[in-house]
Amino acid sequence: MTKPKTIIEKVWDKHVVHTEEGRPDLIYIDLHLIHEVTSPQAFEGLRLKNRELRRPDLTYATMDHNVPTRNRGEIKDPIARLQVETLEKNCEEYGVELADINHPDQGIVHVIGPELGLTQPGKTIVCGDSHTSTHGAFGALAFGIGTSEVEHVFATQTLWQEKPKTLNVKVEGDLGTGVTAKDLILAIISKYTVNMGTGYIIEFTGQAIKDLTMEERMTVCNMSIEAGARAGLISPDEKTVEYLRGRKNVPKGEEFEKLAKEWLALKTDEDAVYDKTLTINAAEIEPQVTWGTNPGMGAPVSGATPAFSETEDKAALERALDYMGLEEKQPIKSIEIDHVFIGSCTNSRLSDLEKAAKIIEGKKVSDKVTAIVVPGSFSVKILAEEKGLDKVFKEAGFEWREAGCSMCLGMNEDIVPPGGRCASTSNRNFEGRQGNGARTHLVSPEMAAAAAVEGRFVDVRTY
Amino acid sequence: MEALRKHTGLAVPLNMSNVDTDQIIPKQFLTRIERTGFGQFLFYNWRFDENGNKRPDFILNKPKYENASVLIAGENFGSGSSREHAPWSLLDYGFKIIIAPNFADIFYNNSFKNGLVPIEIDKDQVNDWLKQAEEGILNLTVDLEEKTITDVERDLKISFEMPEYRRQNIMNGWDEIALTLKVEDKISAYENSVL
Numbered sequence: 001m002t003k004p005k006t007i008i009e010k011v012w013d014k015h016v017v018h019t020e021e022g023r024p025d026l027i028y029i030d031l032h033l034i035h036e037v038t039s040p041q042a043f044e045g046l047r048l049k050n051r052e053l054r055r056p057d058l059t060y061a062t063m064d065h066n067v068p069t070r071n072r073g074e075i076k077d078p079i080a081r082l083q084v085e086t087l088e089k090n091c092e093e094y095g096v097e098l099a100d101i102n103h104p105d106q107g108i109v110h111v112i113g114p115e116l117g118l119t120q121p122g123k124t125i126v127c128g129d130s131h132t133s134t135h136g137a138f139g140a141l142a143f144g145i146g147t148s149e150v151e152h153v154f155a156t157q158t159l160w161q162e163k164p165k166t167l168n169v170k171v172e173g174d175l176g177t178g179v180t181a182k183d184l185i186l187a188i189i190s191k192y193t194v195n196m197g198t199g200y201i202i203e204f205t206g207q208a209i210k211d212l213t214m215e216e217r218m219t220v221c222n223m224s225i226e227a228g229a230r231a232g233l234i235s236p237d238e239k240t241v242e243y244l245r246g247r248k249n250v251p252k253g254e255e256f257e258k259l260a261k262e263w264l265a266l267k268t269d270e271d272a273v274y275d276k277t278l279t280i281n282a283a284e285i286e287p288q289v290t291w292g293t294n295p296g297m298g299a300p301v302s303g304a305t306p307a308f309s310e311t312e313d314k315a316a317l318e319r320a321l322d323y324m325g326l327e328e329k330q331p332i333k334s335i336e337i338d339h340v341f342i343g344s345c346t347n348s349r350l351s352d353l354e355k356a357a358k359i360i361e362g363k364k365v366s367d368k369v370t371a372i373v374v375p376g377s378f379s380v381k382i383l384a385e386e387k388g389l390d391k392v393f394k395e396a397g398f399e400w401r402e403a404g405c406s407m408c409l410g411m412n413e414d415i416v417p418p419g420g421r422c423a424s425t426s427n428r429n430f431e432g433r434q435g436n437g438a439r440t441h442l443v444s445p446e447m448a449a450a451a452a453v454e455g456r457f458v459d460v461r462t463y
Numbered sequence: 464m465e466a467l468r469k470h471t472g473l474a475v476p477l478n479m480s481n482v483d484t485d486q487i488i489p490k491q492f493l494t495r496i497e498r499t500g501f502g503q504f505l506f507y508n509w510r511f512d513e514n515g516n517k518r519p520d521f522i523l524n525k526p527k528y529e530n531a532s533v534l535i536a537g538e539n540f541g542s543g544s545s546r547e548h549a550p551w552s553l554l555d556y557g558f559k560i561i562i563a564p565n566f567a568d569i570f571y572n573n574s575f576k577n578g579l580v581p582i583e584i585d586k587d588q589v590n591d592w593l594k595q596a597e598e599g600i601l602n603l604t605v606d607l608e609e610k611t612i613t614d615v616e617r618d619l620k621i622s623f624e625m626p627e628y629r630r631q632n633i634m635n636g637w638d639e640i641a642l643t644l645k646v647e648d649k650i651s652a653y654e655n656s657v658l
């Protein structure tokens with residue numbers, strides 16, 4: 001009998017190209033996704049050294065971070081425009097396929113990878129973007145890298161990587177009605193803090209994870225990086241296979257069936273051992289709202305901000321509450337908001353929009369709230385429009401935009417003004433993330449939609 | 464990348480945990496396509512007010528720390544985005560060494576690739592030095608060959624650990640891609656085996 005292995009070890013072992021004493025493993029990269037912000041300096045590096053891009057066929061580019069979500073063709077900031085043009089030029093020069101701003105496959109890089117079937121179980125996937133962990137939902141080993149590593153992958157299609165430790169986050173039981181994948185991952189990070197996963201790759205296991213749809217699994221894996229882990233993944237099952245069947249970059253017919261068998265065999269062996277295991281009971285989780293300036297500063301909607309007397313780091317709490325304009329022990333339901341953002345690589349897929357639309361159908365966005373919906377990709381936008389979701393949102397008073405990262409990080413014009421308070425379905429509530437001085441509360445699409453109507457946080461379970 | 468074996472410099476204390484890369488370099492400065500010139504934007508929203516004036520109470524703006532090249536910080540420094548603009552801005556501003564109890568993975572990695580040296584040491588020692596740098600003057604000598612940090616004023620020397628290959632890369636200023644291309648035959652063999 002061979003030693004039982006986790007999926008992490010299986011994928012890792014298959015990709016080791018070279019080992020040598022005193023160095024980490026050199027691992028092969030199957031898919032390299034790139035976007036406009038973290039690639040220009042890497043292309044420039046290749047050029048300066050006169051190096052080739054080794055596998056343009058394993059590289060795929062899109063533009064998402066800095067593209068406008070209205071008046072599509074018009075990037076007003078000349079420096080931002082140059083960045084987008086630079087990506088076009090680089091892709092042409094090095095022969096990389098690009099879904100540009102007007103391309104039907106354009107979208108947030110972590111939304112389109114799976115949509116196009118580029119993301120597949122067992123692949124090693126990297127991107128100069130920390131939320132690359134999203135692709136782990138398919139049982140791929142996917143992680144974010146810096147620009148020097150982007151250049152390294154361009155030139156060699158490999159990376160030197162230290163074999164990570166494995167962390168099993170086991171979610172038992174069932175999520176309650178109205179409690180979403182977003183609430184699950186926010187609750188995990190609140191409970192175990194933002195560096196619970198540092199040095200680890202997480203595998204999410206347990207009944208509650210098996211029960212999630214593929215889109216919900218992507219939400220969970222997306223935020224692994226917010227738990228400090230470099231990657232987070234879920235063993236593939238029939239849902240994974242069915243999601244990928246028929247997608248653009250996936251083989252057809254018999255070849256697909258053969259591949260599907262290989263994918264299913266990747267799942268963690270029964271007696272495999274993890275370096276660490278944490279067990280969570282899904283039934284205890286409520287809808288979550290973050291109140292602070294990192295994703296671990298969150299509370300259930302029925303709860304309140306912490307008390308100074310109960311915290312270990314009073315200075316940090318003071319600082320966060322001060323930035324957020326909140327008091328200690330302030331009930332979450334008393335927090336009033338003036339912006340709502342439904343979008344980002346965490347929650348901008350069709351099912352996210354459907355769930356939000358269901359909440360607001362026939363209702364109106366509060367007078368004092370500016371609310372926008374930004375579909376994750378061009379294709380999500382089209383599908384949503386076919387279902388009439390755009391009308392539901394627009395009739396309720398939401399703006400319906402073109403695909404991109406948008407207000408998740410406000411690199412384009414979509415920003416929350418100073419002092420503004422936003423219920424956001426994105427993944428980071430750092431100071432200034434959505435705009436200088438802007439305050440972000442991370443929530444699920446359902447919670448964001450209900451907050452848009454009420455102008456404050458309410459419990460969607462009783463809404 | 465410049466080789467770095469030994470460095471002595473003034474330390475500035477940034478007594479906060481979870482300093483994320485959005486704070487180190489805010490997103491509005493990520494549209495540039497160069498690697499250089501990011502120092503002016505370092506900790507932008509902490510260093511400058513809405514009108515672009517220096518905030519006198521932010522630690523980096525205090526005249527005492529003007530020439531600091533060693534940054535001491537709390538836990539989980541560099542969390543968040545993978546933007547390599549974070550180490551680029553720290554380096555361009557003049558930092559060579561960052562000392563903290565621990566770092567976020569991607570930031571740790573990105574720093575080494577650029578010759579910015581992140582060093583993990585015991586939390587109590589970090590707190591001690593944070594305090595000393597706040598109240599008085601702290602000059603530290605980092606010796607990568609010896610793997611030690613010396614508190615110059617107090618003549619206190621401590622050791623640290625760092626992955627060996629990373630230490631070698633920094634001390635020699637190696638071009639990692641060139642190193643990898645030495646085993647290109649292995650990469651080709653791998654590619655042929657999975658075709």
Ligand code: SF4
Binds near residue numbers: 427
């Ligand atoms: S949506 Fe936000 S988190 Fe996701 S890739 Fe874009 S900027 Fe990053």
